[in-house]
Amino acid sequence: MDNIVIETLDAPQAIGTYSQGIKSGNLVFTSGQIPLNPETGELINGDFKSEISQVLTNLNAVLKSGGSSLKQAVKLTVFLTDLSYFPQVNEVFKEFFSENPPARSAVEVSALPMNAKIEIEAVGSVE
Numbered sequence: 001m002d003n004i005v006i007e008t009l010d011a012p013q014a015i016g017t018y019s020q021g022i023k024s025g026n027l028v029f030t031s032g033q034i035p036l037n038p039e040t041g042e043l044i045n046g047d048f049k050s051e052i053s054q055v056l057t058n059l060n061a062v063l064k065s066g067g068s069s070l071k072q073a074v075k076l077t078v079f080l081t082d083l084s085y086f087p088q089v090n091e092v093f094k095e096f097f098s099e100n101p102p103a104r105s106a107v108e109v110s111a112l113p114m115n116a117k118i119e120i121e122a123v124g125s126v127e
Helices: 048-065 083-096
Strands: 003-006 021-024 027-030 073-080 103-108 118-125
Touching (some): 027 048, 048 118, 083 103
Antiparallel strands (some): 003 021, 021 027, 027 118, 073 118
16 A cells, blocks of 8 residues: 655645645554644744634645544544643634544643644544
């Protein structure tokens, strides 16, 4: 089975030695996304719910480029610099995943790239 590198201009470009995502068989694995605006490369800061929305929008772009989408996400891993943000994560997730939400883990970490407060990675299925 060949792995296919996913590249899209609709999500932030990789800021290191990694791919935005990899399609392997009928699954798409994304790299972690932080709240970067893909057009400017700048970190969205301030309103945490907007930061979460940007991360999910970025993830959706990578998943779509691999033939999947957030609606087909089977697993998300959420990294937060402070678990007290978790209620806001749930509020935004209710908007993005109104039906059949994916499995999810959330962990607190000491720091994230570019001093972001949140990073999320996803696994999506391809039909």
